[in-house]
Amino acid sequence: MRPSPGHALPATLLILMALACLPLAPFLPWWSTGLALTALAWRGFVVPRRGLPAQGVRWLLAIAVATIVFLRFHTVVGERPGLSFFVMLVGLKLLESDSARDQVVLVLFGYLALMGGLLFAPTPLMGLYTLGFAAASFVALSLITQPSGPAMRARWRLSVGLLAQALPVAFLGYLLFPRIAIGLWHSVPVPVGRTGLTSVLRPGSLEALLRSRQVALRALFQGPKPPKDRRYFRAYVLTATNGRTWRAGPLWHARGHSVGPASAPYTILLNPTGNSVMPALDWPARAPRGAELADGDLVRRAHPIEHVLRYTLTARPIRRARLGAHERAQDLALPRSLDPRIRALARRLASHRGPLARIHRTLGYFVRHHFTYTLTPPPMGRDPTAGFLFRARSGYCEDYASAFAILMRAEGVPARVVVGYFGGEFNPVGGDVIVREWDAHSWTEVFVRGRWRRIDPTAVVAPASLWHGGSAALGAHGAARAGRYAWWRFTRVHWGLWLDAATTAWDNWVVDYNARRQDALLRRLGWRHTGRAALAAAVVALALLVVAIVRASGARAPRRDPARRAYDAYARKLARVGLAPRPWEGPKDHLARASVARPDLEPLMSAITAAYVAARYDGRPEALKTLRTQLRAFRPRRSGLARLTRKP
Amino acid sequence: MSAPAQILGRRSLFLLPTRGGLFFGATLLALLLAAMNYGNGPAYGLTFLLATTAAFSGAVGQRNLLGLGLHETLPRADFTGSPVGFRVVVVNPDGRARYGLMLAAGAAHAAFDLGAHEQRTVEIPWPTGRRGRVAPPVLRLSSTYPFGLLRVRSRKLVLEEAALAYPRPAARAPLPAGQAEDEARAHERGREVVAGGDFVGLAPFRAGESPRHIHWKAAAAGRGLFVKRFAGPSDEEVWLALAPTGDLEGRLSILCRQVLDAERRGLRYGLRLGPLRLPPARGPWHREHCLERLALFDGDAS
Numbered sequence: 001m002r003p004s005p006g007h008a009l010p011a012t013l014l015i016l017m018a019l020a021c022l023p024l025a026p027f028l029p030w031w032s033t034g035l036a037l038t039a040l041a042w043r044g045f046v047v048p049r050r051g052l053p054a055q056g057v058r059w060l061l062a063i064a065v066a067t068i069v070f071l072r073f074h075t076v077v078g079e080r081p082g083l084s085f086f087v088m089l090v091g092l093k094l095l096e097s098d099s100a101r102d103q104v105v106l107v108l109f110g111y112l113a114l115m116g117g118l119l120f121a122p123t124p125l126m127g128l129y130t131l132g133f134a135a136a137s138f139v140a141l142s143l144i145t146q147p148s149g150p151a152m153r154a155r156w157r158l159s160v161g162l163l164a165q166a167l168p169v170a171f172l173g174y175l176l177f178p179r180i181a182i183g184l185w186h187s188v189p190v191p192v193g194r195t196g197l198t199s200v201l202r203p204g205s206l207e208a209l210l211r212s213r214q215v216a217l218r219a220l221f222q223g224p225k226p227p228k229d230r231r232y233f234r235a236y237v238l239t240a241t242n243g244r245t246w247r248a249g250p251l252w253h254a255r256g257h258s259v260g261p262a263s264a265p266y267t268i269l270l271n272p273t274g275n276s277v278m279p280a281l282d283w284p285a286r287a288p289r290g291a292e293l294a295d296g297d298l299v300r301r302a303h304p305i306e307h308v309l310r311y312t313l314t315a316r317p318i319r320r321a322r323l324g325a326h327e328r329a330q331d332l333a334l335p336r337s338l339d340p341r342i343r344a345l346a347r348r349l350a351s352h353r354g355p356l357a358r359i360h361r362t363l364g365y366f367v368r369h370h371f372t373y374t375l376t377p378p379p380m381g382r383d384p385t386a387g388f389l390f391r392a393r394s395g396y397c398e399d400y401a402s403a404f405a406i407l408m409r410a411e412g413v414p415a416r417v418v419v420g421y422f423g424g425e426f427n428p429v430g431g432d433v434i435v436r437e438w439d440a441h442s443w444t445e446v447f448v449r450g451r452w453r454r455i456d457p458t459a460v461v462a463p464a465s466l467w468h469g470g471s472a473a474l475g476a477h478g479a480a481r482a483g484r485y486a487w488w489r490f491t492r493v494h495w496g497l498w499l500d501a502a503t504t505a506w507d508n509w510v511v512d513y514n515a516r517r518q519d520a521l522l523r524r525l526g527w528r529h530t531g532r533a534a535l536a537a538a539v540v541a542l543a544l545l546v547v548a549i550v551r552a553s554g555a556r557a558p559r560r561d562p563a564r565r566a567y568d569a570y571a572r573k574l575a576r577v578g579l580a581p582r583p584w585e586g587p588k589d590h591l592a593r594a595s596v597a598r599p600d601l602e603p604l605m606s607a608i609t610a611a612y613v614a615a616r617y618d619g620r621p622e623a624l625k626t627l628r629t630q631l632r633a634f635r636p637r638r639s640g641l642a643r644l645t646r647k648p
Numbered sequence: 649m650s651a652p653a654q655i656l657g658r659r660s661l662f663l664l665p666t667r668g669g670l671f672f673g674a675t676l677l678a679l680l681l682a683a684m685n686y687g688n689g690p691a692y693g694l695t696f697l698l699a700t701t702a703a704f705s706g707a708v709g710q711r712n713l714l715g716l717g718l719h720e721t722l723p724r725a726d727f728t729g730s731p732v733g734f735r736v737v738v739v740n741p742d743g744r745a746r747y748g749l750m751l752a753a754g755a756a757h758a759a760f761d762l763g764a765h766e767q768r769t770v771e772i773p774w775p776t777g778r779r780g781r782v783a784p785p786v787l788r789l790s791s792t793y794p795f796g797l798l799r800v801r802s803r804k805l806v807l808e809e810a811a812l813a814y815p816r817p818a819a820r821a822p823l824p825a826g827q828a829e830d831e832a833r834a835h836e837r838g839r840e841v842v843a844g845g846d847f848v849g850l851a852p853f854r855a856g857e858s859p860r861h862i863h864w865k866a867a868a869a870g871r872g873l874f875v876k877r878f879a880g881p882s883d884e885e886v887w888l889a890l891a892p893t894g895d896l897e898g899r900l901s902i903l904c905r906q907v908l909d910a911e912r913r914g915l916r917y918g919l920r921l922g923p924l925r926l927p928p929a930r931g932p933w934h935r936e937h938c939l940e941r942l943a944l945f946d947g948d949a950s
Contacts, residue, residue, distance in 0.1 A: 162708065511689050
C-alpha cells in the first residue's frame, strides 16, 4: 500500500544532495553532516514505505538542531556554525519536500552547500567536482520539472552539452567581472587539518610537521632557481629563550637594510595558515604590496592569511644592520638557569679572538664530538641544552639551532633562532619548487661585523639528512617498501608532480585571481582602460552577447527532414512542367493525378514517390539513396502537346 | 471550418523566467555575494557557469517550440455547467520529439509531449456559465523545457470558432402529448415503452437486473418474477416545441431533456422553435443539430 502523497524523490536528486554535503564533511562537526546524511537515507529508504514524518516530529527535529548548534558553538553566525546549521536544515528540508517546487528549492540549497565546500577547500579537485555537480544538478532539475521528458541518457547529454557550451562564456565572465573586494560580512574560515609553523619553538614542536606531506607553499622563480642549500624560507625570528623554549622577543624597529645585487623576482603561492606571516628567502629587498617588512626582516601583513596568497619578492645577499643597545642585549640574553658546563664550554670555545673564528670553533665542536641527526632524540632531561650537548649528542634541527644560539650568546656573539622552511622539491612539470610541511626547519642567525649571517648547524652536522628532506627521515619502513613497490612509487611521484603542477596553476589563476592580477592580465592582453566601469560595461556586453546567442541559436530553423528536402526538390522540378503537388495533396494523390496528365513520366514519378514514402514514413534510410539517384535522373520536359498549345 | 494556423517562428516566441527560475536567480545572487565577500575564485566560476548554462537552456527551450504548427479545429460543445473544449491540432513537423508542452488559456491548460512527426488534438476545458456561444479564449503554447527555469511562450493564438453551451437538460420532462397518448395506448395493450425500443416479451428475472424492468403486474398475480424486454427503434414520430409559458431558460431545459430522451428512445423527433422547423429525424447528427438550435435560440417568439 502506497502512502497517499507521491513520496519517491528522483534518485538523482538524493545523490545530488549527498554530493552537496560531502565536501563539507571534513570541515564541519561529524554530527551535522551525519544528521544530513541520515535524513537523506531516511528520505530515500524509509519515507517511500512509511510516508513523511508528522509535522510535529519535524518541528521537534528543527528545534533539536538549532539547540545542538547553539550549545556547541554558542552562535549560529560564522562559517562553521552557520554551515553546520544549514547542512542540517537541508536534511530537514528533505523530510518535508514533496512538491516539485520543494525539490527545486532543494537543488538550490545544494548549490549553497557546495559553495560552502568551495570556501573551505578551493582545490583543483574540488573544481572538477563542482563541474560534475553542476551537470548532475541540471539533470535533477530536468527530472523534477519535466517528469515526462526524454530518457535519462538524453537528459545527461543535454546537461553536459549545455555546460560545455557555457564554459567558455562563463570563463570570459570570470576573467572580466570586476573583482571588487567587498566586506559584507567578515569572518575567518578556519583552515582545518593544517599544522603549520608556530612562533614558539620547543623540543619536539616540529615533529608533527616532519610527518606531514601537505604543501606549505610553492615558489616560482623567474630567473634561475637558487640551489637547494640556499633556499631558506624565513617565517619567524625567535630571540627570547629560557633554555627550553624560544619565543619571539619584543619588537625593535629594524635598522639597516639589505644590500647587494637583487635576485630575479620570485613568486610564492602560500597556502592559508591562519596567521599573517609570509615566508621569504633571505634577505627580502622590499615588502610586496599590502605587506610590511617587520622587525627581523620578516614579511608580514595585517590580516591573517585565509586563502591561497600570492606574492612576489626579490632577495638580496647581504643584510647590514646596526644593533641598538636593547637589541644587542636581547640577542645576547642567556637563560637564567644556565648549566655551568655550558658556560665552561663557551669560555673554552671563545678563546679565539674573532667572532668568525668562534663560530667555526663552535661548529667544529659538533663535528669533533660526532653529533648525529635523529628524528627520535633521547630524552634530554631538565635542561635540554645541556642534555643535548653533553649526553645525547644527537637530536634534530631545533636542538642544534637552540644549542648553537645559546653557545654563541654565551661566547658573546649576538644570535637568534629562525624558524621556516628549507629546500623544497623541484617540480619539473610545473617548473616550481614545492615546499611541504616536512620541509619545516630551524636554524640560527648570528650578528658578525655589522651583518646578520645565517648559520645552519644542522647542515654542518648532517648535511645528508637535510638534503633528502623530511621524507627520507620517515624511516626504514618507508625505504623497505619503496624497493618492492618501486614502480608504484615512480607512478605516484610522476602523477604527483602533474597533480602538483595543476594545483599550482589553479592556485595561480583561480584561487588568487584578484583585482590586481585581473588588471595586470588585461593590460598584458593590450587592454589599456581597465577601470571598474569599463569592466562592468564589458560584463554587461557579455551578458547581452549571451542573450543574443540564446536568441539566435534558439531561433535556428530546425533542419528539415532529408527525405522531405528531396521531395521539395522533386516538386520544384515538377513545377516547371506545371505539375507541382498542391498543398493539400499527399504524395500518392499527386502521383495519381500527375500520371494521368503525363503517362510518359509515370515510371520515374512512381519510383520517386515510392522511395520518398519509404524513406519518410516507413523509416527506411536506405530508400533515401534511391530517392536521390532517381531525383537526379528526373528531368521532366514540357510535353509536345503542351508546346503546341503554348505556341500561338 | 475556419483554421487559422500558426507556425511558431523566431519572432513568435518569448522567454520569461519561471518562479523556479527567479529563485534560481536569487540563489546565484547569493553565490555571487559570497564569492565577492570571500574573494573566492572557484565560487565566482560556479556562479558564472550556472548563470550561463541556465541562459543557454533558453535556446534549447526555444528550439523545443520552434516550427510547431498550431491549427484550430472545431470545439467540443457541452451542456451549460459542464466545460466545453476548445481544440487545437498541434503538429510536430520534424523528427525531434518535443517535451513538456503546455497549451494554456488563463488557468485552464493541457499538458502533453509530442513524438517525432506526431500531431495531436489538444483540448482546453473551458467552463460555461450561460447557454449560448462561448467566446474562444486566447491560447498560448508554452514549455519550461529543459530545466524549468525559463518559460518559452508563443504569441497569442486567437481562435475564431466559438463553442456552444447547450441548455442544461432538465432533470425529467415528460414527452409531449402525442407521445404520451401513444404511451397510454401501449399501456392498454400491456406494452410499455421504457428504454428506447419495442416490447418483445418477458424473460425470467436474474439477480442484478434493474427492478424498474420487472413486470410487477405478473408478480402481483403470483406468476413469479419476470422482466420486460425491449428491442429496436420505434417509428413513432413526435414534435417537440417550447412550452407556451414560463421562463425561457427553464423551457429550453425541458426541451433539451425531451430531445435527449427522444433520441435515447429511438423516436423520430422534429423540432419547432420560433419560426424554425426541423423535420422529424433521429441520429446523433440530428440531435446535435437540435441542441445547436436550442443553444443559439434567443427570440421568445412563441
